[in-house]
Amino acid sequence: MSTDTRASTDTERRDGGMAKRVVAESYGGPEALSLIDSDVPAPGQGEVTLRALAIGVNPLDYKLYSGGMGKDPAALPMPVGLELSGTVTAVGRGSEGPAGPLSVGDEVMAYPAPGAYATDLTVPASSVVPKPPELSWEAAAGLLLTGATAVHALTVVDPSEGETLLIHGASGGVGLLAVQIAAASGARVVGTASERHLELVERYGATALPYGDGLLKRVREAAPDGVDAVVDTSGTREAIDASLELVPDRERIVSILAFDRGDTGIKLIGGAPNADPGTQIRAGAWRRLIRLVRQGELEVPVSRSYSLAEAAEAHRFLAEGHPGGKVVLLP
Template sequence: MPAPGTGQVVIQVRAAGVNPIDYKRYSGAFGSDPAMLPMPVGLEVAGVITAVGEEAAGPAGPLAVGDEVVAFSVTGGYATEVVADAAVVVPKPPEVSWETASGLLLAGGTAVHGLTLLNVGEGDTLVVHGASGAVGFIAVQLAVAAGATVLGTASESRHELLREHGAVPVAYGPGLLERLREAAPSGVDAVFDAVGTDEAIDASLELVPDPKKIVSAVAFGRGDTGIQLIGGGPGGDPGTEIRAQAWQRLLPLAAQGRLEIPISRTFGLAEAAEAHRLVAGGHPGGKVVLLP
């Protein structure tokens, strides 16, 4: 490992989060410019600091060898050790497991970003598409905590989980629009889309008069409808400042047991391809994590 430079630390990785963007980038989904190579994979990790460069202070203050931390975003997090800019390194609460910590900030930051743009609160009715996935499930919990009525679309096998967390589950598939109207007879105020299907976007446009009250983290091909796109895809609002501060909300809630992040599977580093196949299938059932 190289020595950390000014404003950097070395982190011994205890867990690395797996996210759809990891395989989408190298698949060419966001372009295939050879200048993007080489392409280290992995954007978020949790681990222990083993070396500290000069002036290495994170958002919560100075960093030291032995600190248990979470880092997002990093370059090449699928590793036993990684060099990270101190500016993206924050303390891991002791109550939060390595697996949970490594899978929280990317998905959680996306959820916080979307809900901030929608300004969902007390008395609002929100539809969350893909409500049992990593991003959608965090959005459900945050919106319920804010006082919103939340309708979550998901496969029927995940409906009980959504009910347990205060959402009204709705099955996707043919007839989705009618089922959503039946579940929200007084109307829908906003939509957070974490699934990106035409079915989800078309139903949302029928339900919500103002397309700006529809935020999608994945439907980058539907920007011509006037919906708000967020994230790293074409035309997406990166929400850099909102996401950079999301840890202040997410990590304390997880430490208090008020934000649940289900872990679907863990894999070793050598099994990263298998982990990607699981996530690419679209129904991992929770966060997927690599354990070096």
């Protein structure tokens, strides 16, 4: 943070200033997004104001304004986004994050940070943790949401050293982090992905297999001693059917998307009805994630970046389903 920026910021700023912000003006597709000017509230008790330097883009962002999770007219225009990295520009009284007190100039990551698609944002201090210096701003903006999901899934199936873990959708945002976290714990990882991302999955410590016809046979050949647990991030029928054939213990098959397959006995996690939200696990996941980053055992590959004004284009790219890493916005 530059010296002149520090000088213009008070720890109890009365005027929060203005920001550029992306909102959904209506329910629908990316065409509903607009870039507007918006007031930034000054931080109150237990809050901080952040200057965003990179913003994570996630499938949940567009699911919320698509209408598929409900259409409340009162929620419009809807601020978009949930995570970012940046610097603290103002703090309210009692503004202490999970890692300790926060100060102006701190380099941080924030999640959950509703409305994160903005140049400046006031958020609860409880959402803000230190940015590891080992991560770029872009990588840091993509760590916490997908990382918390990966930690949650791995906590459920709990692969131990020497066990074989199958990860479906291993080249996605959650999958790539789950591959690395599981490998760091000593598990042998087999990951499924599209043909074009097999090399990427191999790079992060997994035996990579293409999905599609014959998947079950390929997995059995790659893991002749069997598969002990499964993390599914794809939600496809093929992934779940293969998993049910491979792993007798249904409680060691976890999915973040196959909510229509709960009747099989597999474990469902996330925000859907009857899924385990894992609130405490996810809230504390940042500690494990940062530790692995500092140890050089976890990276956040960034596939593509867009400007804040290109948020709709970023969503169209992400909706294709094969980003091969995180997508970020740069204010």
